[in-house]
Amino acid sequence: MNPQSRMLTRDELLDLVDGDSKRADSIMRDVGLFDDLVQMKLGAVTTAGTLEDAALGYISSLHLRERAYDGLAVLAMPVVLTHQVVSRLLRETDLRALVHELAAFGLVLPVPDDPTVIGQVPDVFRRVLRRQAEAGHPKLHQHTAQLLREVLTDTGQSAEVRLRQAVELHDVEGMIAVLQTNLYELSSLVPQMTLAALNSLPRQKMQSLPDLLFCQSMLTVPTPGLGGRPGDPGVDGLAQLTKGQSRDVTDLSRVLLLRLQRRFRESNRAARGLRSRDIGMILLHTGISALLAGDLAVAAVDFERGRADAEQSHDRYLLRDIISKLALTKVLQGDVMAAEEHLHLLRTLPEPRGRLGIMVRCGELTASLLIAAERLEVIDVRRLIDATMAPEFWSDELWPFVLLAHRRGAQVLGVPSLVAQRLAQVHEQVPGPAEYPARLVTICRAETLISQERLSEATAQLDSLYDSDCFVALPTRARLALYGGDFAAAEAAAAALCDDDEVGPLVRCEAIALRACAANELGKTHLADRLLREAVAIADMQGSARSLAVVPGNLIAPVYARCGVSQPPALVPDAKPVVKLSxxxxxxxxxxxxxxxxxxxxxxxxxxxxxxxxxxxxxxxxxxxxxxxxxxxxxxxxxxxx
CATH class of the missing domain: 1.10.10.10 (Winged helix-like DNA-binding domain superfamily/Winged helix DNA-binding domain)
Structure with missing residues (x-):
């Protein structure tokens, strides 16, 4: 039966009362609701009413003694009826028998493949039961609700079930208790119910619960990647929280508000004072601010510390979110092996739903696409590009890294036009030129132009950067210098990258390969050979090939030949012979x-x-x-x- 929509047939109603026509007549007399819905002559109509009507009639026909209302109060709760719950709450044998009798009548829906569970009471039946219990014995109903709150925790009922029970009963203390200990999980799995619960709490209570206040504002903010404006409910809510009394909530709200306004460098600076707190939720947000500011080393430390706190508190949903960001950070740093370890652990954890689920998948799929591109795995690259085409990934605040992953994927597939389409799509989301995402966009444009052999336009793009010699632009700067025949400049740019202690293995590998190419053209053949062998060793250890394949193939070919090493197919065009005109x-x-x-x-x-x-x-x-x-x-x- 579908208890929420389908009408009961005559036979189904008779089945509920074991074919007893007199009992069916009694039910119809007791339930006036039938008169408004159908003609009430049992033998003259094809339908007799809804399951709600039948449930109310059935209860009326039981002529329950007062003690049996304990059973109704329990059944009115949004709880999965396990044998353990029933034995704890319904100590009398006849009440437990009542539950099994209702299950036999189809008023308790079975849960397949779980012998510990009797069933789940349909929502429509619970509404009838709750009305009856509240109207007939309100004090008993309230007492049962309080007792059930304890039993639900003791018997391992999910946080979602406990929150639903508290919301339906307007149980303020119950809502606060379950929210405070399961805030991230509930925000992930049932964001709308969580927000409804937070909105229903008295404002005076909320003022003393800063973590709940912050979560309430987070759940009402617009999609972070699209920014926020004054007048948006979440933005105004965060602005109010920046003036609050709790230092943690004030600072964290300012961090998120600045991110919504695409002021990522300021957001990262505002996060400094919060980094001394070993709280997973706080460190997740300070890490995201560092990531969007291009401070990858700080982001990695924040995420590692946040991961440790989430593991200690057994918050598996928060842990999955943090690890997805940590995996992305590691692959951006050029450490594919570490990123893969994090992704392997991540896939053993429960996956959140709703918007937070999208945020987690965005980090996970972007990291996976970057790794597939490093390995030149064409099939996986194509699959992951398709998986990250959905609009929600391009409205997430991590969209600049999705763009970077698509650019590298397009390079592997040999389809630069793919990135041109994405660049047009994100045009209005690009922040100010000094921000790290704006630099990534410019570099993606320049690299796309290099793939199309439009070198002068690529040079102009790179020269338009707020800081044209910034760390993230050095590989592209060195590549363009190779194409232009300025091998001394190419070697200098690549060497600057090699000398940075914070770069990961594959970033260093790409820089070393570019430097080897420049050194060879400058006649430093011994240095070129040594550098190439070092780059190949790093690439082999990481199981990567892309970092070796983004050097002009015709320029580096003599070095591979001298070293006796197999040369991977180049992902960038050959450099034309340098023309020296009079x-x-x-x-x-x-x-x-x-x-x-x-x-x-x-x-x-x-x-x-x-x-x-x-x-x-x-x-x-x-x-x-x-x-x-x-x-x-x-x-x-x-x-x-x-």
Whole structure:
């Protein structure tokens, strides 16, 4: 039977009373609700009423003595009826028999494959039972509710069941008790019920419970990745909390408010005072602020400490969220082996639902995609890109890292246009140029342009960075220098990255490979060979190939040949031979790029038109092109004209 919608047939009603027609007639007489729903002549209609009507009629027909209302009070609670619960609350044999009798009638729904469970009372039946118990014996009902709160905890009922019971009974102390000890789990599994419970608590009570106040505001904020504006309920709520009396809630609310406003560097600074607290929920948020500010080393420490607290408190839902962020941080640092260990542990933990579930999956899938790209696992890359195409991943506050993962995945698949589509999608979400996510977006644009061999545009993108020589831009800076033939600059950029003690193995591996390539072009063959062997050893240890494959293949090939090492297929274009033009041909190329005609060039250069034509033929041979348009394109690709 479906107790919430389908009408009972005549036969089903008779089944409830073991085919006793007289008893059925008695039920119909006792229940006036039937008159409003159906014609009440039992033999003349095809339906007799809803299960709620039948339940009320059945209860009326029992003529229960007062003590039996204990049984009704218990059945009115939102609890799974295990044998242990029934034996604790219904000590009299006839009351326990009542439960089994109701189960036989179908008024207690069975729970399959669990011999410890008698069943679950349908919501519609519980509403009838609660009305009867509250109306007939309110004090007894209240006493049973208090007793049930203790029994539910003792018999291992879930936090969700205990919260539902407290909400339905308007049991303030019960709600506070279950919320305080299971706040993150409930926010993850039943966010709407949790918010309803928090909203129903007296404001005076909430003022003394800062953790509940903060959770209430978090559950009402807009999607973090899309930012927040004054007037949004959650934003205004957080703004109020920044003026509160609790130092922890004041500081944590300010951290989250600044993140909503996309002021990530300020949010990270505001989090400093909270990092001395060994509280998992606080360290999760300080770690996210550090991550979005590009402070990966601090983020990793925060997440590690938060993980330790969540493990100690046995908060498995909070632990899963923290580990998903820690795995992402580790792979961003270039430590794939550590990231994989965290992901393996994460998959043994329960998965939250709702918006918090999306946040956890965003970190997990992004880390998995970055790892698949490092391993050049094409099938997994394609699968994970598809899995992270959903709009909710691009409205999460971790979207810059999803974009970075898609850029690396597109590189593996050889489809740079994929990233161009994502860049257009996130245009309005990009924060100010000084923020770390804005730098990631710019670098993704530059790397996409490199894949399309639009080198001058890629250089312009990189030069537009707020801090063009920032740590995160160094690999791209070194790569562009290799394409431009400025091998000394390429070696300097790669060496700066190698010398940073905080970089992870694969970031160092990529930097070493870029430096080996530059050193070889500068004639430092022994240094180049040593560097390449070191890079290959790191890549082998991490089980990665991408870091070795983002160096121009034709430039690094001689080093692989000398070292006797197999060269992976390059993921970036070959570098064109460096063209060294004479001053005359450089000026001529600049005139062609400016769109001047032969006559105009002759007048400006004070030479004949025939000499201009001769110089143009010389220029074509030097560039390996055949037309004026091809010469202009070659100049743009190779940044031959300032």
């Amino acid at each position: 001053p005359t041909l450089q000026r001529l190329l600049a005139h062609l790029v400016a769109g001047l005609s032969n006559t105009q060039i002759a007048e400006l250069s004070h030479i004949s038109v025939n000499t201009v034509k001769t110089n143009i033929r010389r220029l074509y041979r030097a560039l390996g092109v055949h037309t004026r348009q091809e010469a202009v394109k070659a100049a743009a690709r190779r940044t031959l004209v300032p």
